[in-house]
Amino acid sequence: MSHLLARFDVRFPAFHLDVDVDVPMSGITAIFGPSGSGKTTLLRCLAGLERVPNGFMQFGTDVWQDEKIGLCLPLYKRPIGYVFQEPRLFPHYNVRANLLYGYNRVPSEARRIDIEQVVDILGIDHLLERRIQKLSGGEQQRVAIGRALLTSPKLLLLDEPLASLDIQRKQELLPFIRRLHEELRIPVMYVSHAIAEILQLADRVVLLKEGKIAAAGALNEMFTSLQFRGHFGAHRIGAILDARVAAHETQYGLTQLEFNGQSLFVPLQSVSVGQVMRVHILSSDVSVVIGRTDCPTSVLNILEATIVEIQAIDQSSVDVLLDIGAPLVASITRKSLVILGLKPGQRVLAHIKAIALNEELMA
Numbered sequence: 001m002s003h004l005l006a007r008f009d010v011r012f013p014a015f016h017l018d019v020d021v022d023v024p025m026s027g028i029t030a031i032f033g034p035s036g037s038g039k040t041t042l043l044r045c046l047a048g049l050e051r052v053p054n055g056f057m058q059f060g061t062d063v064w065q066d067e068k069i070g071l072c073l074p075l076y077k078r079p080i081g082y083v084f085q086e087p088r089l090f091p092h093y094n095v096r097a098n099l100l101y102g103y104n105r106v107p108s109e110a111r112r113i114d115i116e117q118v119v120d121i122l123g124i125d126h127l128l129e130r131r132i133q134k135l136s137g138g139e140q141q142r143v144a145i146g147r148a149l150l151t152s153p154k155l156l157l158l159d160e161p162l163a164s165l166d167i168q169r170k171q172e173l174l175p176f177i178r179r180l181h182e183e184l185r186i187p188v189m190y191v192s193h194a195i196a197e198i199l200q201l202a203d204r205v206v207l208l209k210e211g212k213i214a215a216a217g218a219l220n221e222m223f224t225s226l227q228f229r230g231h232f233g234a235h236r237i238g239a240i241l242d243a244r245v246a247a248h249e250t251q252y253g254l255t256q257l258e259f260n261g262q263s264l265f266v267p268l269q270s271v272s273v274g275q276v277m278r279v280h281i282l283s284s285d286v287s288v289v290i291g292r293t294d295c296p297t298s299v300l301n302i303l304e305a306t307i308v309e310i311q312a313i314d315q316s317s318v319d320v321l322l323d324i325g326a327p328l329v330a331s332i333t334r335k336s337l338v339i340l341g342l343k344p345g346q347r348v349l350a351h352i353k354a355i356a357l358n359e360e361l362m363a
Helices: 039-047 095-104 115-122 137-149 167-184 195-201 219-224 334-340 354-360
Strands: 003-012 015-024 028-032 056-059 062-066 080-083 155-159 188-192 204-209 212-218 237-249 254-259 262-267 276-282 286-289 301-312 317-323 327-333 347-352
Touching: 003 039, 015 039, 015 204, 015 212, 028 039, 028 195, 039 080, 039 155, 039 188, 080 137, 095 115, 095 137, 115 137, 115 167, 137 155, 137 167, 167 188, 167 195, 188 195, 195 219, 195 276, 204 219, 212 219, 219 237, 219 327, 237 262, 262 301, 262 354, 286 301, 286 317, 286 327, 301 327, 317 334, 327 334
Parallel strands: 028 188, 028 204, 080 155, 155 188
Antiparallel strands: 003 015, 003 056, 056 062, 204 212, 237 254, 237 276, 237 327, 254 262, 286 347, 301 317, 301 347, 317 327
């Protein structure tokens, strides 16, 4: 698989960004971290908006910047679509004219994305003749994304595109961002400091802290790694699973999901059988059980697991990293750890109540 490689060392009077990036050219890579950690500066460097004296950037086989030989392509020469926190649309144009502005910048022989495709994916057909002032914040961001896509980019940079929107508008826009990625297959670098957005969208995470990369890796591995869990604050995610809808049990109000040959029951979802859903499981909702598997229990989700690692959280609690075919974390008390005699390598059962998954699902 081809990779995006970049090295930037940017010094400001009160801030220093020093990063070495190596991510696959596929999926959505979240650049995550607290305010002031360097997320937007990194994105500006990738776009060529921030000139770095010793910078380097290579996208697959194409080198866009190598300051050692005096090469630095400006943004307009890089096949990049850039969407800022504010839509930055032309207020004197309607939606169609704003979209055509991006489309007409690309020579006809280089166009890989057409207007009808973008309009369909973003659901903006009914907005084409509207003036920008007549659009909601979420609608404006959809148009901004559409204009960026119509430059036929090889890489899409999104700089906190939902930051100025309320929760309802964010929920409206997230499905469009997922759909454009799934259908157009353009790699996305997505800047955010909002955990909920990262959990719903990202395939992998680059974690920035004080201008340096503190960690990087696949989404589930990052949030379940006992080494890095402290970087995500109070967000105790126990697992992030992409599972396929296997069946609906409407008489019980349940949906059955499958992943890696195991099943999960969740509250009934209004999605089709065969669709992939992302499930967020909190570590506090996972119990560790040893012994027989045939004892009656009200818990529907019983997964076979192997203990990989155990790490203290505080004086009373520990995190237990489990392997269920994917990483899963259970947060339990130290007393439970001692009573059960848990240790790495031990085969156990992970119990997860179906109701615990209710607010953690994303269609």
